[in-house]
Amino acid sequence: MTFSHSKDRIYLEGENHKILAFVSFPDAGGGIVDVSHTYVDPSLRGQGMGDKLMLALIDELKRSGKKAKPTCHFAQLWFERHPGYASFLAE
Numbered sequence: 001m002t003f004s005h006s007k008d009r010i011y012l013e014g015e016n017h018k019i020l021a022f023v024s025f026p027d028a029g030g031g032i033v034d035v036s037h038t039y040v041d042p043s044l045r046g047q048g049m050g051d052k053l054m055l056a057l058i059d060e061l062k063r064s065g066k067k068a069k070p071t072c073h074f075a076q077l078w079f080e081r082h083p084g085y086a087s088f089l090a091e
Contacts, residue, residue: 003056008033010056012049020044023053025060028069032090033061035068035075054078061088 003010011022020041025033035057040049054075061068067090070076079089 001052003053005060010053010060012044012053014041021049021053023057023072023075025057025068031066032069033066035070035072037072038074050074050078054082058085058088067091 001012003012005011008026009022009024012020014020019039021044022037022039023035024037025035028034038050038053040053057068068075068079068088069090070079079085
């Protein structure tokens, strides 16, 4: 499985370019991105895809030096459940 990246999105494409999973993180200014939306197709749920997306986001934050402001409910819960990644959160 290989994720694709765009300016403010990490996603997984299936057949016919159907988006099967993604995390959106538009720029919020000041070195912060707004983790505004996550989606996993029902066919992939229960397989850890949300975790994989968030870890790909962490890699992107490391690369860019930006911090995350999670406004998406899943992203908020993910950061709460993974306190080891708190250093990637905007204050």
